[in-house]
Amino acid sequence: MSTIVKKRKRLLLMFSMLAVVFVLAACGTSDVTAQSEGFWDGVVIYNFAQLIIWVSGLFNNSYGMGIILVTVFIRALLIPITHFQQKNMQQMNEINPQMTELRERYSSRDTETQQKLREEQQRLYKDAGVNPYLGFLPLLIQMPVFIALYQSVNRTPILRTGDFLWVNLGAPDPYLILPILAGIFTLANSYLMSMGRPQAGGKVMTYIMPLFIVLITFRLSSALALYFAASNGFAALQTVLLQNPFKARRERELKEEQEREAERERRRAMKKAQKLGRNVRK
Incomplete structure (x- = not known):
């Protein structure tokens, strides 16, 4: 019962944090320029937008490519933290x-x-x-990135009106392709991570989070859906390369089979001892 309550609390906390992200993302409507004041608008949002624009300039002003590459760069910077979090989760499973x-x-x-x-x-x-709360550390670190990306696109005219493939970055994807890709990559990463866990307790999050990502991105800008697709696609690749969940699952299944065989041997030995004991009494 306590395990179920704990899982529900984790789900509620996760969704609450994501809700806060998108409520905050909606704040601020004026355009951000070099004359914008304040730490958030004048430093964070402005420089985040300029970074995307600069990277886009390397690819013939493809702002979608700028978002993808900046996202991958951020995910690469987070690799040590993500690795530490995954190691912490593995230790949690062991205890x-x-x-x-x-x-x-x-x-x-x-x-x-x-x-x-x-x-x-x-x-x-x-x-x-181990620390049971470290599982939310990467999400807490990425929250400002979600908000900064959303506002830098929607509050910077050149990004807000930019096109990438079939979408306008400041508007929802009319064909829902990017939201669906974001959901697929989120599901892939969640499933790969669950393969390395000895218990199936995270199945709810494995399937609910991708659905939640699709539901929130199909109404918001295509830039945010593109961010989630690139971020979780990179995360899935990182999980395969650094954790090798397929090998981890094979090793876990082999260990479980060895434990089951040892238990069968123990039971056979007990039955044999009991039979020999009855024969002696006879």
Whole structure:
């Protein structure tokens, strides 16, 4: 029961953070120029837009290519943090059996028992060197990027009216191709990451997040859908190259099969011992 509650809390937190992103993204309507004042408009949004424009100039002013390359560059900068987060998640999965044992040991709902459970859980986290809240670290770091990208495109005239392939970057994709691609790449990355986990507890997030990405990007600018497609496409490639989830799944399945075989051998040995014991008594 506590596991279900925890998963629901994580889902609620994830969606709340994304909701905050897009509420904040809608803030600010005036164009951002070199004369814009304030840290957010005059420094963050303006320089973010200028970076996209500069990179686009390397590709014959293809602003879509500018968004893709800036996105990939940002994702590359986040590789150490993402790797640390994934390592933390793997360690969390490794201590799940101990966590389950603690919940069963302190299953009573009274205040004193629940306090003891929390203390034991914190001790287990500390001994294992993990932090249960680090899973949201990359998202928290990317939140300003989401907002900056959305506002830099929608508040910079040259980007707002820019075209890329079949879309206007400041308007929704009329054919929904980019939102669907963003959802597919998000699903691919989520599925690849779940392959490396020993438990299937993350299946809800694996399928809900891609759907959520599609639903929010088909109404917003194509630039944001392009960002999600490039970001999660790069993340999926990174997961394959750095984590090799296919190898991790094969090793986990082999280990589980070895454990099952050892359990079968133990049961056969017990049955044989019991049979021999009955024969002796006879």
